[in-house]
Amino acid sequence: MIEGGVTAPLGFKANGAACGIKRSKKRDLSLIVSERRCDAAGVFTTNKVQAPCVIINKERLKDQKAQAIIANSGNANCMTGKSGFKNSELMARTAARSLKIKADDVLTASTGVIGKPLPIKKIMAALPALVKGLSRKGHEPAAHGILTTDRVIKETAAEFHVAGKKVRIGAMAKGAGMIHPQMELPPLKHATMLCFITTDAVIASTALRDALKQAVDKTFNLMTIDGDMSTNDMALILASGLAQNKRIVEKTKEFRAFCGVLEALCLALAKEMVKDAEGATKFVEILVRRAETREDARRVARTVAGSNLVKCALFGSDPNWGRIAAAVGYAPARVDPWKLHLYLGKELVLRNGGRVKKKAVILNRIFAHKNIKITVDLGLGRYGATAYTCDLSTNYVRINSAYRT
């Protein structure tokens, strides 16, 4: 692990600024730029209502190239009609002009309130200074510029070796509410949570896409804060190729190493998002074991992680595991209650559908912790998955009942 976030890899600069979208006067505009055109890939929300930035980025990534990411917070620019598309295009074109690169190589991202016109003039006015201030130290203001209800910035970076050459991956992310992403690679022919990843690795574009998809499936796509899938979720990766390593291609040791580091970084950011979730007081891992299929394991993990009643019990430190069993039962997966085992922490509380008597004081102590592991052993097969979630608190409700006001 190294310092430097998205600017740790060679060739990247970044910056963040307050352009006036947020009434709080906090930073709300971020720019990440590579000194050369990058191989690029992205995964995007599967919500059928998609913001212009999502739709336009998918189009722009068909050539698997990009050089910059311009992102704003405080406004999702979604459900804003045709002018929403125009504004998203304008945001990219203005950034491209300031950067002296092609507009087609600029990706955009927006996060915030849905259904309000994007104050594009504020963004355009701020862009020249934002570009002027680009630097390798700019990863931190950039990480600030994409936050909404997040309390802390989320960034990370790592360095590893590919056939003797040093390679770096850096990343930043945001997301504290409307978090239940299911992101997919768009076909090439054709939260909000945001995650921007940079690397200086030399890597084949198919390998880059595959690595991103695998990492996202095991991390962001298994976290849930409130069950609400955003219209704007995206994870983007840009590869500058400046590390001069032996080109990474699929099904090699080097590819597996790249995937391993990328997944570790995404997992670290996913965990940070869940820890910083709106109103959250607990960080919870739902481990599912012995499911009949991989998909079943994922579904059970996500269903339990998404249960309001389980999350209220976690908030109240009440080890009411019956709610976990009920949620397992309504997951869209094969479940046999007579083979079901449940563990709170390491304590077995349900064995083959029958309760295992445990002292209340022991279970209460487990649920009083800030970090809680719940294991669901389905007893049916050999597949597993882990979902990441938090509790549902009175503060979550307070934050979200007055988000706009």
Added chain:
Amino acid sequence: MIEGGVTAPLGFKANGAACGIKRSKKRDLSLIVSERRCDAAGVFTTNKVQAPCVIINKERLKDQKAQAIIANSGNANCMTGKSGFKNSELMARTAARSLKIKADDVLTASTGVIGKPLPIKKIMAALPALVKGLSRKGHEPAAHGILTTDRVIKETAAEFHVAGKKVRIGAMAKGAGMIHPQMELPPLKHATMLCFITTDAVIASTALRDALKQAVDKTFNLMTIDGDMSTNDMALILASGLAQNKRIVEKTKEFRAFCGVLEALCLALAKEMVKDAEGATKFVEILVRRAETREDARRVARTVAGSNLVKCALFGSDPNWGRIAAAVGYAPARVDPWKLHLYLGKELVLRNGGRVKKKAVILNRIFAHKNIKITVDLGLGRYGATAYTCDLSTNYVRINSAYRT
């Protein structure tokens, strides 16, 4: 509409008592009995984790006959292993002995905490007095005996004519949390929300099953309080046949009349449940129009009704309709954002994916009401559905973070 709840139809008596399951000393045991063996039908939770009462009732209803319902609150008798089945059987057998009827004709229901052994001795000890106190006035104590976090009893009854003869239907229900029922008729060969329905109609058993299924699909199966499907949901109907009306069979005017009244009663109870939902301050109807299929209409309605963010906005009286659009977009149904219209009350806020500017004061006023209608016009087909829900309040979280303690 008439007075009398479940004892309004001829031939039924009821009673409720406090047998000591609830620490609060409130009523926790209810009995409904018909003076003659009834045609009977039931729909049950589709949760794969099912309480013994659900599994045993499905077995007992294979002959489509029943004469009594014994129900307890304060304990769901679910995930209690083999002894849970023994206790449920014992509850039915003891009631049958006191009533001098066949145990196979006694249906059981339980609601409350999952995973705690049922205090069957308390129930057995209370049964003789409960039977002795059966009366036509007992509908009210019976309606009390099934409540958990409900604040008020829910009962209703109606009288109508079948070919000149008076026929009555009565019903009682409970449910304020863990409410997201999807109940189905079990095959004959083979929350918690509870609803017990009685009628003195003479009706064919297939017609009785069909009428129950239709009514439940349009009412209880379209309400959601917290998205958590219970292991114990059931709706039961008993028909004493004492009204001496011309036997009701399917596809007749009389059948449609029976279905109409039954659906109206179920809808009234579903609405009461949602109004009495844990912590709720708002009653909300999600009307979906012009879906491509009936199933799509139901899915969109239920998805919007289940969105935590939409429900927080309702609690905060914040007309943040972008969250509604996002939820429509992640519903498992065909959605075209460019054809999507949204209305808050009667105010159009989104037309063909573009916002319709409305004064904030107008929208704020609509969301400040206690009763709110949201219309989602998908613009794709000719099917509609209405889902019933409430807001998500800080009190909901408070209630459910300390349910057991």
